[in-house]
Amino acid sequence: MSYPRVVLLHWNRGRWSASERREQAATENSCESWVFALDGDFLNTDLATATAIEGYDIVIANADYIHLEKLRSLAESRPSTCKWVTLIEGDAHDFARPRPHVRELFDASDLINCINRYTVDFLQSMTKTPVRFIGFPYPAEEMRKRSVPFEQRRREIFLAPMLLGRWSEFHAARSLGYPMFGYERKISRTWRNLAKNVRTHRSLDRDLYTKRAGSLYNDPNLTVRREVPLSDFFEQTAGSYVWLNLDPRYTWGRYILDAAALRIPIVTTRSTGQAEEFFPALTVEHEFATEHAQSLIRRLFDDDAFYRECADVPLEAFEHLRPEVKARQMIDALTPP
Numbered sequence: 456m457s458y459p460r461v462v463l464l465h466w467n468r469g470r471w472s473a474s475e476r477r478e479q480a481a482t483e484n485s486c487e488s489w490v491f492a493l494d495g496d497f498l499n500t501d502l503a504t505a506t507a508i509e510g511y512d513i514v515i516a517n518a519d520y521i522h523l524e525k526l527r528s529l530a531e532s533r534p535s536t537c538k539w540v541t542l543i544e545g546d547a548h549d550f551a552r553p554r555p556h557v558r559e560l561f562d563a564s565d566l567i568n569c570i571n572r573y574t575v576d577f578l579q580s581m582t583k584t585p586v587r588f589i590g591f592p593y594p595a596e597e598m599r600k601r602s603v604p605f606e607q608r609r610r611e612i613f614l615a616p617m618l619l620g621r622w623s624e625f626h627a628a629r630s631l632g633y634p635m636f637g638y639e640r641k642i643s644r645t646w647r648n649l650a651k652n653v654r655t656h657r658s659l660d661r662d663l664y665t666k667r668a669g670s671l672y673n674d675p676n677l678t679v680r681r682e683v684p685l686s687d688f689f690e691q692t693a694g695s696y697v698w699l700n701l702d703p704r705y706t707w708g709r710y711i712l713d714a715a716a717l718r719i720p721i722v723t724t725r726s727t728g729q730a731e732e733f734f735p736a737l738t739v740e741h742e743f744a745t746e747h748a749q750s751l752i753r754r755l756f757d758d759d760a761f762y763r764e765c766a767d768v769p770l771e772a773f774e775h776l777r778p779e780v781k782a783r784q785m786i787d788a789l790t791p792p
Contacts, residue, residue: 458782459512459538461495463487464503464526466519472496480778481597482685484709486544489515492592492778493785500525505532513789515540515568520549523556530563538565538789541584546704547574550581558582566788570707572728587788590707592781595773598716603694605718605763611636612752613692615700615710615721618668618679623701625672627745628752636678636695638688639664693717697755702727703742712776715768722751733772736765 465486473480473491480491490497498507500522508514508529516526518541530539541564543550550557561567561582569575570590579586614624614637628635641661660666662681669679683691692698698721700710708727714720715733722737723730730738737755739747755762774780 458493458495459786460510461489461493461513461515462508462511463490463495463497464500464508464514464516464522465497466500466517466522467497468499470496470498470502481594482689484591484593484685484713486515486517486542486591488592488594488778489542489781489785492782503529505529508533508537511537513538513540513785515542517542517544518557518560519544520554523554523560527556527560527563530560540564540566540568540785540789542568543570543574543578544707546706547571547577548705550578566785568785571705571726573726574705585788589781589784589788590776592778593712593716593773593776594778595712595716595770595776598689598713599718599770601689601693602716602718605766608694608696608719610634610696610756613637613695613698614677615698616702617682618672619664621701622672623742623745624699624748625674625677627701627748628699629674629676631749631753631756632676633696633752633756634676634678635674636680637668638680638682639668641665641681689713689717693719695719697722697752699748699752700724701739701742701745701748712773715772718766718768720755720762720765722748722755733768734765736761 473494483491487497514537518526533539541560558581561584564584567578567584567586568589569578569586572588575586575588611634612628614635618637618639642663665679665681698710698714698719700721700723702724705726708729711721711723711727711729711733720737721734724742725731725738725740737751
């Protein structure tokens with residue numbers, strides 16, 4: 456299938472095309488999956504200019520707050536032949552706070568791609584531009600190839616958030632006595648970030664954050680690992696027994712989709728929207744429901760039949776997230792009736 460010429464604007468660095476990074480598509484679980492689904496291009500928002508987006512039929516722009524004014528200007532001045540999609544990424548609470556340029560950007564768009572089912576009405580109240588719950592494509596079939604057989608899994612718990620960002624998961628799981636692991640960021644030593652990191656951290660130790668997390672948690676059952684690329688991340692986490700993610704955000708449930716594709720039970724919160732779809736028996740009401748989360752983890756470790764029932768998510772459950780299905784949904788949403 457041939458698609459319109461599409462570019463994704465995002466704060467990640469670089470400029471590249473889908474054809475240059477085909478191997479990345481197999482594990483891409485974020486907004487960059489649109490580049491592969493629509494065989495398009497990626498452009499760092501700092502590099503985006505009116506000239507740079509000339510010739511594209513569709514611009515999908517990640518509405519990160521540091522670029523709102525620039526995105527508004529580009530959206531308002533684009534050619535009439537170019538469709539503009541504003542992509543809501545991250546936490547919808549970011550848009551509950553009044554910010555300049557948000558409503559103007561929304562009004563200048565042809566479509567708002569909302570990534571959380573619970574936030575559609577709120578976002579629609581801000582603009583007359585159509586808001587649709589579309590989200591991202593997801594490579595479930597490729598991810599399923601990384602699934603580890605149940606009997607080969609390590610009886611340990613993966614704590615999903617970066618450990619210095621939130622420790623709700625740790626406190627929900629620690630009294631159970633099972634080994635746990637999580638990740639923390641590494642300090643960049645590239646020339647681009649060298650001076651900034653010296654000023655901010657007074658250190659160039661790559662493991663500064665992992666050491667800080669280890670000191671704060673101070674628990675022999677917890678292993679703190681340095682963050683790794685996605686392909687390595689899935690290799691390391693696919694063999695764990697249970698994932699835990701008490702996410703307070705109204706966002707896109709990447710961890711939930713990853714766990715479902717890998718057939719790993721994940722105890723998680725209702726706010727993401729995907730929890731009740733893929734793991735209804737493992738969904739807790741909110742991020743502070745640590746006692747409920749703990750009881751579910753205990754049952755997963757003690758009840759093999761329950762574990763398998765929760766873990767056996769069929770690939771058919773991902774049909775609506777297939778890249779070609781999402782691509783058609785996006786294009787149809789931009790096509791006048």
